[in-house]
Amino acid sequence: MIYFNNVTKKYNNDEIPSLDNVTLSIAPGEFVSIVGHSGAGKTTLTKLILAEEVPSEGTVFYESTDIHKLSNKELTNFRRKIGTVFQDFRLLPNKTAYENIAFAMEATGKEDLDITQDVPHVLELVDLSHRADHFPHQLSGGEKQRLAIARAIITQPDLIIADEPTGNLDPINTNEVINILKKINDLGTTILLTTHNRAVIDQIKKRVITLENGRVIRDDKDGKYVL
Amino acid sequence: MTNLKRIVRSGYRSFMRSGFTSIASILIMTITLFVITSLIFVQAALNASLTDIKNKVDVTVYFVPGAAETSILNVQSALQKLPEVQSVTYTSQDEALSDFKDKHADDYLTLQALDELDSNPLGASLNIKAKDPSQYESINNFFDSGNGLSSDQQNIIDKVDYHQNKQVIDKLTAIITGARRLGFALALVLIIISIIITFSTIRLIIYMSREEINVMRLVGAGKRYIRGPFIVSGVLVGICASLLTTILFIPVSIWLGNQMTDFFGINMFDYFKANFFQLFVIMLGTGIILGGISSALAIHRYLKK
Numbered sequence: 001m002i003y004f005n006n007v008t009k010k011y012n013n014d015e016i017p018s019l020d021n022v023t024l025s026i027a028p029g030e031f032v033s034i035v036g037h038s039g040a041g042k043t044t045l046t047k048l049i050l051a052e053e054v055p056s057e058g059t060v061f062y063e064s065t066d067i068h069k070l071s072n073k074e075l076t077n078f079r080r081k082i083g084t085v086f087q088d089f090r091l092l093p094n095k096t097a098y099e100n101i102a103f104a105m106e107a108t109g110k111e112d113l114d115i116t117q118d119v120p121h122v123l124e125l126v127d128l129s130h131r132a133d134h135f136p137h138q139l140s141g142g143e144k145q146r147l148a149i150a151r152a153i154i155t156q157p158d159l160i161i162a163d164e165p166t167g168n169l170d171p172i173n174t175n176e177v178i179n180i181l182k183k184i185n186d187l188g189t190t191i192l193l194t195t196h197n198r199a200v201i202d203q204i205k206k207r208v209i210t211l212e213n214g215r216v217i218r219d220d221k222d223g224k225y226v227l
Numbered sequence: 228m229t230n231l232k233r234i235v236r237s238g239y240r241s242f243m244r245s246g247f248t249s250i251a252s253i254l255i256m257t258i259t260l261f262v263i264t265s266l267i268f269v270q271a272a273l274n275a276s277l278t279d280i281k282n283k284v285d286v287t288v289y290f291v292p293g294a295a296e297t298s299i300l301n302v303q304s305a306l307q308k309l310p311e312v313q314s315v316t317y318t319s320q321d322e323a324l325s326d327f328k329d330k331h332a333d334d335y336l337t338l339q340a341l342d343e344l345d346s347n348p349l350g351a352s353l354n355i356k357a358k359d360p361s362q363y364e365s366i367n368n369f370f371d372s373g374n375g376l377s378s379d380q381q382n383i384i385d386k387v388d389y390h391q392n393k394q395v396i397d398k399l400t401a402i403i404t405g406a407r408r409l410g411f412a413l414a415l416v417l418i419i420i421s422i423i424i425t426f427s428t429i430r431l432i433i434y435m436s437r438e439e440i441n442v443m444r445l446v447g448a449g450k451r452y453i454r455g456p457f458i459v460s461g462v463l464v465g466i467c468a469s470l471l472t473t474i475l476f477i478p479v480s481i482w483l484g485n486q487m488t489d490f491f492g493i494n495m496f497d498y499f500k501a502n503f504f505q506l507f508v509i510m511l512g513t514g515i516i517l518g519g520i521s522s523a524l525a526i527h528r529y530l531k532k
Contacts, residue, residue: 050445052445072450079444079445079447080447090441090445091442092439092442094439095240103237107443109229151446
């Protein structure tokens, strides 16, 4: 589904690349965790998939399309196939929980009827029904992240990229978020998770790719956190 | 259609929820609109004073006493055919005499001296008003080129008071032209400055939303769908600011009307009432265009790939 072919990424002509000659592939339905220290290249990897950054060398393919050769309009359509969850939540501050989720549907041109049916359903799924009319600043960290996940899954994406989604959460909320992600994966959505939380990796028990200084140093099925 | 509805709704919501930010941009925009409308008022006052001054400038041609009335009327109709001339008023010998008597009603000696004379010593005259003060020169040339002669080739013109008035007329013409130019330049500079301030404010507000714009793009929103609500908010700012400016101008123009009518030469409140619709449309149009275009331009850089 996603293929990195000898990808190198350097920022501003730095001597040391953030990603150094990375080659890997992710199959549909996989739950892949990417681990590594801060600065190992985890976030750069997700940014390349979202075409927020362009590789210095190599190519990134989504199925048979080169992501970095897409036009602006094609890119918009491409991003609709990917749900994103970030450590800093990235919710729209001026919209309520309900509107944050509805926005993702509106943006993709869904009908009003679908929106009024689907949004409450997803809010229920992440246990935020009682918070529908609250603004992000009125929610706790765990609630914000659950809201971000709800927004990511509402458009039924093929892939969800979760970049350190538990970085700002306590163990209980972390547990909840990971459980939701696992549930989504069980329903067939591919998940790419980056983290440096050992407990999270050991809880998931799925494929783990370990990055160090921009290189892939381990790629284990049923991986454990080894660093 | 659904998209348009969503864009308008989303723009309206973010405008209402941004509270302080919206109020700040409305106030800045109000200042801009206030400056523009004030300048329209100043132009109106300037034009009123200029018309007033222009009407006071004239040239009078005095004819020798005893000049035939038909000859004078011939000169009058010739003058009226000149494109520069706005009006020519004829004052006959008898009228000149009665005017003179009215003027000197308290001056017994002069009146007595006048009674001693057998004939009327005063000549008839033509009072000429030009369309523009700068045109008196060419009207004066009309007489210099021999048009003031009667049918039997005798000069019936006693004097043209243009030469006495020339300096004053020249000076006034210069002042009027200068005031016009200065007023226009000043208006232009002030308008440009206030537009730049408004534009920068809106730019700053959108700069604060750049993370939000990023998130919208990541969620898969198209450019138009992101840009739309910001433009709607900008237009709403313009509408609110134009309403606020209109309301502000009611007490301002009443005060100006009560206190400054003599100074400006026109009653500003009457002017405001008479041109209310036009002024409101100008304010509304400027507000909407300024708000919309500023937002569209400011957001442009965040929507590039």
